[in-house]
Each structure stands twice: as C-alpha cells, then as structure tokens.
Amino acid sequence: MEPIGHQTGRLAAFDSLRSNVAGTLYEAGDPGYAELATPWNVAVRTSPAAVLEAATADDVVQAVRFAAANGLAVAVQATGHGIASDLDGALLVHTRQLAGCTVDPGGWARTGAGVTWKTVLAACADHGLAGLCGSSPGVSVAGYTSGGGIGPVARTFGAASDRVRSFDVVTGDGRLRHVTAKSEPDLFWGLRGGKSSLGIITTTEFSLLPLPYIYAGALFFGTDSVADVTAAWSQWCPTLPPEATTSLGLMQLPPMPGVPEPLAGKFTVAVxxxxxxxxxxxxxxxxxxRAAGAPLIDAVQTMPYSMIGLVHSDPEDAMPASEASCLLTDFSADAAETLVGAVGPETGSPQLLVEVRQFGGALSAEPEIASALCHRDAAFGLYSVGVAAPPELPAVADHAAGVQSAMNAWQFGASLPNFSAGGGAAGFAASYTPDVLARLSGLAAHYDPDSLFRLGQVPAR
Structure with missing residues (x-):
C-alpha cells in the first residue's frame, strides 16, 4: 500500500477502512471532522489524519488493524476531557455512538464507551442505585473509570475502578477481548488506572450501590471570609468520618448566565x-x-443521588483552559495560609478555580483485587483551572506552576491519571510508582506490539 502521507495513497487507504466499518470516517475538511476532532479543552488544537465515529465494537477492531497496517498512532475520545495531545497524523476513534446502557436492579450496570455518567445516574434513579461518578457527570464512564475514578463519595466507597466487573477492550494486536479478574488478570489490573495506554475500551460492566439519597451540596462564602473559611476547613477535615467527602474551592466565576448573582464576578470560597x-x-x-462565616448561599440539603453533579456544578461547555494538579501530604493551617497567600483575593490570581480535595477513608485502603491506581495514601489533591483566550493561557499555566511551587512543603510528589492530561508524558509517569509504571510498560509491549497507543503516554519502548 502507498504511504499514508501521500495524498492519493491516503485517500485510497482510508477508502479501504470505510468499506469495512458500519460507522462514518471523516478526514480533514469533511463536514463533521472538526466537531469530532475537537476536545473539551478547545485550546488544544488537534489534527488527526482521520476520525472514525465507531458504530460498533467491530469498527474499533477494524480501526486498530488498519492503523497497524498503515503505521498510524491510535487515540480515543468520547467527551474529549482527557485529550491534551495534538494527535498529529493519528487515527482518532470517537466512541459517542457506542451508547448502550443497561442498569440491572440487582445492582450492576453495563455501558458502552460513549455513555456518560449523566445517563447512568438517570437510569439508576428509579432503582435507588448509585454509580461512583466523578464531580462532572458529563464525562464518559469508560474514560473516567480507566483513570481510577475518584469522585465526591470516594472517602466512603473508594475508587470507581474498584467496582469494575469486566471490560470489553480492543488491544493493540487488533483483538476484542472480554477482560475480567479471572480471564486476563494482568490486563484487568492495568485497565483499572492505566487510562488509554493499553487499548480502547468498548464496554464497561460495574457494580452499583444502594444509595437513593445523600445529604450534599455546597456552602458559598464571600471574599471577606476566604481566609477564615480556608483555615477552618483545614482544621475540620481531620475530624470527619468516612461517610463524609469534601473539597474546598477558591473561585472567581464570571458574570454569565447560570452563575448565581451573589457569586458572579466576585472572589468566593465554596465548601x-x-x-x-x-x-x-x-x-x-x-x-x-456553617459557623465559619456568613454563607452567601447554603445549598447543602438532602437530594437524590442522581443530582450529585450539583455539588460541584462543573461547567460542561467546551472552553480554552489551562489545568494543573498535584497531590499533597497534608493541608495544615500553614498550608491553608500559604494557599490563600498564593491565590487569594489580594493576589490577582488568573485561576478560575483552585480546589483542594480531601482523600483518605475508603480510598486509602487497597482494594481486594489490585489495580494500577497508585498514590491512594495521598491525603489531599490540589487542582487549578484557568480559562482565557489561547494567547494568554501560557501565563495562566506559569501562574499555576508558581502556586504548586508555593505548596512545595506539602507536595506528595505525584499526580493522578484523570488529572494529568495536561502534563504530557511526564505528568502521566508521575501518576504511577516506578514499579507500576514498569509493569504498565511491559503490558503495553505485550498487548500493543506496534505501539499504536503511544499517545496514551506509556514510556516509549
């Protein structure tokens, strides 16, 4: 076959893939290509050679085999929240059409790779069941869970990846495998925490929990209360039982539709x-x-678990963003004071949000079936996101790096897979201990002999 980079050969080669799939293949310039190729963070400019909107699991198999035959890297996207590479010349498999969702009243669910947690939450509501989603229910089950999945009830129930019963996954050798802890224990280990480094997940089956209601929401305090509330939160966290999961957000929300008037255009802090x-x-x-200040808004109440997305109210619309994250060993009174000094109301911080999430509880316990999710012993996570026009984002990123430097005394020295997309290969590597990273690399060499999933950021072999 003529090299894929040659225009005539390129068209002929992709025509052969088109003839073997039920889904639609888009090349640059085709209507629909830009929509499917664009990630959630629109500041990341992607240029895949083509995008396959897969309609079946076999389409994914055909895409992987085609890529192997033509020397292409392969990437996968559902909602686009984990894409940080330009994907230059890659074949991007878009999974939004793999939308099957089955919820069994007996306490489990099976979802296609394009299914978001929002769909699962709605399907579970009538049965009083709960899936361990993240703070943003608009992300896909497959992408979130393969990155470990540490969400708003993690201290009570642990990581979402610990609830997985099976995956269907297309590995780099072009095989569709049904993977369980018994059938392929090594691959099952790596898919739970290894993100997209070992294959393209087409379905995920996982256990649900009987949890129809939660007592949940957020307290919002004004600018004058930021230092006091942050200090109080740092002292309150160690007292909490594992039934409670909490985070603290220092926020500067713009005056726009959907932002409550007491918060719009102001520096606030949310618990x-x-x-x-x-x-x-x-x-x-x-x-x-509640006694740490005078809340502008008290939105903590009993609510159906299906409404858990209201706790963080993360934005769903695509935007140009700069994200940074790290893990912390502690969040003491000194750490709280340092953070406010770095990003508080008087600093001119460009960050839209700087959040500290408390970990521990059930999350810190090793699961019955081991996985590639590391750093369960970190006490807190620090995350920042800034939104700006793309030319201004490097300055926002530099500021975020300065914030992390200011917190060096409490740095754990690592990150988590679902928060490391913007860190490239170095960020991916920091999500794992050396032993786990070496084991993931070995699995990638076995299941992906042609390094098709090299954009998954496992070290080059």
Whole structure:
C-alpha cells in the first residue's frame, strides 16, 4: 500500500477502512471532522489524519488493524476531557455512538464507551442505585473509570475502578477481548488506572450501590471570609468520618448566565460536601463550617443521588483552559495560609478555580483485587483551572506552576491519571510508582506490539 502521507495513497487507504466499518470516517475538511476532532479543552488544537465515529465494537477492531497496517498512532475520545495531545497524523476513534446502557436492579450496570455518567445516574434513579461518578457527570464512564475514578463519595466507597466487573477492550494486536479478574488478570489490573495506554475500551460492566439519597451540596462564602473559611476547613477535615467527602474551592466565576448573582464576578470560597449517612448526622458534622462565616448561599440539603453533579456544578461547555494538579501530604493551617497567600483575593490570581480535595477513608485502603491506581495514601489533591483566550493561557499555566511551587512543603510528589492530561508524558509517569509504571510498560509491549497507543503516554519502548 502507498504511504499514508501521500495524498492519493491516503485517500485510497482510508477508502479501504470505510468499506469495512458500519460507522462514518471523516478526514480533514469533511463536514463533521472538526466537531469530532475537537476536545473539551478547545485550546488544544488537534489534527488527526482521520476520525472514525465507531458504530460498533467491530469498527474499533477494524480501526486498530488498519492503523497497524498503515503505521498510524491510535487515540480515543468520547467527551474529549482527557485529550491534551495534538494527535498529529493519528487515527482518532470517537466512541459517542457506542451508547448502550443497561442498569440491572440487582445492582450492576453495563455501558458502552460513549455513555456518560449523566445517563447512568438517570437510569439508576428509579432503582435507588448509585454509580461512583466523578464531580462532572458529563464525562464518559469508560474514560473516567480507566483513570481510577475518584469522585465526591470516594472517602466512603473508594475508587470507581474498584467496582469494575469486566471490560470489553480492543488491544493493540487488533483483538476484542472480554477482560475480567479471572480471564486476563494482568490486563484487568492495568485497565483499572492505566487510562488509554493499553487499548480502547468498548464496554464497561460495574457494580452499583444502594444509595437513593445523600445529604450534599455546597456552602458559598464571600471574599471577606476566604481566609477564615480556608483555615477552618483545614482544621475540620481531620475530624470527619468516612461517610463524609469534601473539597474546598477558591473561585472567581464570571458574570454569565447560570452563575448565581451573589457569586458572579466576585472572589468566593465554596465548601463542597457529601454525606452518605442520615441527614441529621450530616448536618451535625457540617455545623463547624456553617459557623465559619456568613454563607452567601447554603445549598447543602438532602437530594437524590442522581443530582450529585450539583455539588460541584462543573461547567460542561467546551472552553480554552489551562489545568494543573498535584497531590499533597497534608493541608495544615500553614498550608491553608500559604494557599490563600498564593491565590487569594489580594493576589490577582488568573485561576478560575483552585480546589483542594480531601482523600483518605475508603480510598486509602487497597482494594481486594489490585489495580494500577497508585498514590491512594495521598491525603489531599490540589487542582487549578484557568480559562482565557489561547494567547494568554501560557501565563495562566506559569501562574499555576508558581502556586504548586508555593505548596512545595506539602507536595506528595505525584499526580493522578484523570488529572494529568495536561502534563504530557511526564505528568502521566508521575501518576504511577516506578514499579507500576514498569509493569504498565511491559503490558503495553505485550498487548500493543506496534505501539499504536503511544499517545496514551506509556514510556516509549
């Protein structure tokens, strides 16, 4: 076959893929290409050689085999939240049409790779069941879970990846495999935390929890309360039982539709809170934070678990963003004071949000079936996101790096897979211990002999 980079050969080669798939293949310039190739972070300019909107799992098989025959890298996207590479010359497999979602009242679900947590939450609501989604239910189950999945009830129930029963995945050798802890234990280990480095997941089957209601929401405080609330939160966290999961957000929300008037255009601080026990106990545990200042908004209440996305109210629309994250060993009073000094109201910080998430509880326990998810012993996570016109984003990123430097005394020295997309290969590597990274690399060499998934950022072999 003529080299794929030659215009005539390129068209002929892709025509052969078109004839073997039920889905639609888009090349640059085709209507639909730009929409499917663009990630959630629109500041990342992608230029894949083509995008296959897969309609079946066999389409994914054909795409991987085609890429191997033509020397192309392969990447995957559902909602686009994990894409940070330009994908130059790659074959991008878009999975939004793999939209099957089955919820069994007996306590499990099976979802296609294009299914978001929002769909799962809605399907579970009538059965009083809960899936361990993240703070943003608009992301895909497959992408979130393969990165470990640490969400708003992680201290109570651990990581989403620990609830997986099986995957269907297309590996780099072009095989569609049904993977369980018994059938292929090594691959099952790596897919739970290894992100997209070992293959393209087409379906995920996972256990659900009987949790129809939660006591949850957020307290919002004004600019004058930022230092006091942050300090109080740092002292309150160590007192909490595992039924409570919380995070603190220092925010500068723009005046735009959907932003409550008391918060719009102001520097505020939010205490996010989910309690999985009864509401009276949840209110009792939250009382010290309600007394830490005069809330502008108190939105903590009993709610259906299906509404858990309201706790963080993360934006769903695509935007140009700069993201940074790290893990912390502690968030003491000194750490709280340092953070406010770095990004507080008087600093001129360009960050839209700087968030500290408390970990521990069930998350810190090793699961019954081991996985590639590392750093369970980190006490907190620090995450920042800034939104600006693309020419201004490098300055936002430099500022975020300065914030992390200011927090060096409490740095854990690592990150998590779902928060490391913007860090490139170095960020991916920091998500794992050396032993786990070496094992992932070995699995990639075995299941992906042609390094088709090299954009998954496992070290080059």
């Amino acid at each position: 996010r809170y989910v309690y999985t026990g009864n509401a009276d106990d949840g209110a009792r545990w939250l009382a010290p934070m």
